[in-house]
Amino acid sequence: MLDSIAAEVSRCTLCPLAHGRVKAVPGEGPATARVMLVGEAPGHHENQQGRPFVGAAGQFLDELLGAAKLSRAEVYITNIVKCRPPGNRDPLPEEIAACSGFLTRQVEALRPNVIVTLGRHSLGRFLPGEPISRVHGRPRRFDDLTVFPMYHPAAALHQPSLRRTLLDDMARLPSVVADAQPVASAPVPAPQVEPPRQLSLF
Numbered sequence: 001m002l003d004s005i006a007a008e009v010s011r012c013t014l015c016p017l018a019h020g021r022v023k024a025v026p027g028e029g030p031a032t033a034r035v036m037l038v039g040e041a042p043g044h045h046e047n048q049q050g051r052p053f054v055g056a057a058g059q060f061l062d063e064l065l066g067a068a069k070l071s072r073a074e075v076y077i078t079n080i081v082k083c084r085p086p087g088n089r090d091p092l093p094e095e096i097a098a099c100s101g102f103l104t105r106q107v108e109a110l111r112p113n114v115i116v117t118l119g120r121h122s123l124g125r126f127l128p129g130e131p132i133s134r135v136h137g138r139p140r141r142f143d144d145l146t147v148f149p150m151y152h153p154a155a156a157l158h159q160p161s162l163r164r165t166l167l168d169d170m171a172r173l174p175s176v177v178a179d180a181q182p183v184a185s186a187p188v189p190a191p192q193v194e195p196p197r198q199l200s201l202f
């Protein structure tokens with residue numbers, strides 16, 4: 001299922017980002033992953049390689065995963081937007097909206113115990129209106145789904161004081177995963193930008 005979503009992402013032309021991409025970046029990780037990490041959008045290196053978090057932010061993400069005694073091989077990593085915005089600008093609301101169906105389907109296919117949101121754009125997809133400075137490092141349960149907000153790893157590259165915060169938050173992830181229940185039937189949160197579809201947790 002994740003593979004067929006990835007194949008669709010690679011062919012996607014739902015928004016103008018498709019025209020500037022070298023490779024789409026659907027996401028990667030085992031279908032058995034209990035933890036899904038959701039970043040913002042591919043950057044230069046990700047666009048070249050078609051893989052998430054392979055640049056400088058990705059190196060720090062690997063270090064962060066180490067703080068949680070996890071490796072890339074155990075987690076699923078994706079982004080809210082699957083193609084690189086020009087010049088690494090923030091994704092536009094319409095780009096996030098165009099791409100949102102893919103993330104919804106990835107969450108439904110993977111049924112992770114915990115979704116780690118990386119940065120404010122990813123946080124806004126799951127917990128709209130919540131300031132990251134207030135909610136980071138605190139898991140939020142919605143039935144069987146646990147959302148664990150964190151700052152984006154790239155934020156620590158620009159603001160070194162956030163490095164410690166990110167490491168401390170990530171070190172709490174194992175206990176968050178241990179407390180989380182396997183997701184059996186919880187509805188996947190629908191983004192605000194989409195029309196309401198069935199029962200939404202948000």
Ligand code: URA
Binds near residue numbers: 040
């Ligand atoms: N930043 C992101 O948010 N995602 C990536 O894949 C790389 C950098």
